[in-house]
Amino acid sequence: MAWPPEPIRTERLVLRASEARDRAAFMELLASPEVHTYLGGPQSPADLERETPAVPARWPGSFIVDLDGAMIGQILLRRATKHRPAAVGKLDLGYLFLPRAWGFGYAAEACAAALGWLAGEFPGEPVVLTTQSANVGSMRLAAKLGFAEVERFEAWEAEQWLGMRPGAAHA
Numbered sequence: 226m227a228w229p230p231e232p233i234r235t236e237r238l239v240l241r242a243s244e245a246r247d248r249a250a251f252m253e254l255l256a257s258p259e260v261h262t263y264l265g266g267p268q269s270p271a272d273l274e275r276e277t278p279a280v281p282a283r284w285p286g287s288f289i290v291d292l293d294g295a296m297i298g299q300i301l302l303r304r305a306t307k308h309r310p311a312a313v314g315k316l317d318l319g320y321l322f323l324p325r326a327w328g329f330g331y332a333a334e335a336c337a338a339a340l341g342w343l344a345g346e347f348p349g350e351p352v353v354l355t356t357q358s359a360n361v362g363s364m365r366l367a368a369k370l371g372f373a374e375v376e377r378f379e380a381w382e383a384e385q386w387l388g389m390r391p392g393a394a395h396a
């Protein structure tokens with residue numbers, strides 16, 4: 226796929242590739258205990274300072290979600306590799322937002338736009354998503370985005386939920 230695409234504009238947000246000015250917010254995202262409640266724990270600020278490149282998370286499929294010129298979250302679109310048989314090889318959606326941006330519908334708005342872009346790049350392909358079933362906000366978001374349960378399984382000492390969204394032609 227061609228990367229980066231032109232920035233994707235929604236009603237309130239812009240989805241774009243990362244830039245050097247996102248580094249502080251990106252480190253804040255990865256160091257946040259709240260963000261990592263269901264994701265295996267945050268990273269230490271010292272490690273992040275050492276290991277985060279000048280332009281963080283710049284790879285095909287990594288969208289920065291921008292509100293009024295500042296990063297509020299990241300959307301990750303990848304091919305699932307090591308995963309459940311039903312998910313291997315499929316497009317996989319992930320999302321992380323800064324806690325101060327929760328509760329405004331930004332994640333839903335950004336993910337819907339990313340899925341629309343993905344449908345244009347890979348018409349008809351389904352998308353999978355994995356989240357802990359205890360992660361209520363993420364489960365609600367998955368349902369809103371049209372993901373339906375494939376299976377639940379135990380991993381990383383917790384129940385995980387694998388959902389799938391059927392492929393759609395680009396609108």
Ligand SMILES: CC(C)(COP(=O)(O)OP(=O)(O)OC[C@H]1O[C@@H](n2cnc3c(N)ncnc32)[C@H](O)[C@@H]1OP(=O)(O)O)[C@@H](O)C(=O)NCCC(=O)NCCS
Nearest residue numbers: 260319320321322327328329330331332333362363365366
């Ligand atoms: C998962 C996560 C992205 C959900 O964020 P969120 O802000 O709760 O999600 P949404 O964008 O769907 O917004 C939720 C709420 O905003 C409210 N809202 C307020 N204004 C709104 C508006 N203008 N439009 C839509 N919704 C609005 C909605 O009522 C909605 O609440 P509901 O789900 O109770 O109906 C966030 O909790 C997060 O980043 N968690 C840490 C990372 C993580 O666990 N990721 C999952 C693994 S991939």
